[in-house]
Amino acid sequence: MRSFVLVALFFLVACSDAASHSSQPEAQTEATVKLKIHVNDTSFTATFEENSSAKAFAEFLAQGDLTLDMHDYGSFEKVADLPRSFPRNDKQIDTDAGDIILYQGNSITIYYDKNSWNFTRLARIDNVNKKRLQQILGKGNVKVTFSVE
Numbered sequence: 001m002r003s004f005v006l007v008a009l010f011f012l013v014a015c016s017d018a019a020s021h022s023s024q025p026e027a028q029t030e031a032t033v034k035l036k037i038h039v040n041d042t043s044f045t046a047t048f049e050e051n052s053s054a055k056a057f058a059e060f061l062a063q064g065d066l067t068l069d070m071h072d073y074g075s076f077e078k079v080a081d082l083p084r085s086f087p088r089n090d091k092q093i094d095t096d097a098g099d100i101i102l103y104q105g106n107s108i109t110i111y112y113d114k115n116s117w118n119f120t121r122l123a124r125i126d127n128v129n130k131k132r133l134q135q136i137l138g139k140g141n142v143k144v145t146f147s148v149e
Helices: 002-021 052-061 132-136
Strands: 035-039 042-048 066-073 077-081 091-095 099-103 109-113 117-124 141-148
Touching: 035 117, 042 099, 052 117, 052 141, 066 109, 077 141, 109 117
Parallel strands: none
Antiparallel strands: 035 042, 035 141, 042 117, 066 077, 066 141, 077 109, 091 117, 099 109, 099 117
8 A cells, every 4th residue: 555655646746747847838949030132023031140240230120121222343243331330250251142241341232143352241142043133133223122020
């Protein structure tokens, strides 16, 4: 009889312990903030880099959308001046189509072809290629709206 009571007591303690663990909320993972880029009738999402520049730019955009007139430079990028400077994390990198680059802390660039220089990568457009970007960005100036989602 004594062993039955001990087994029953053990069972109750185990169930109580399991219940207390199952009622605890699961750890919440922070939602990934995405950069949204709108050009003409096309919208892209981009994944932010993990650096202080990208974080500062995302925080700036959280206050409201930013629309810029971007002009073509060198037939491989669209560039515009930013309304303020952002922290730089420059390093020698090779850009590719879809890279969003902070240049000298106060200009933003969307690359649709390759380049190599000391830049700070802010983000990379998801699921896009050179041909598609060239079609959408076109020749000459283009109005681009940046926001976060």
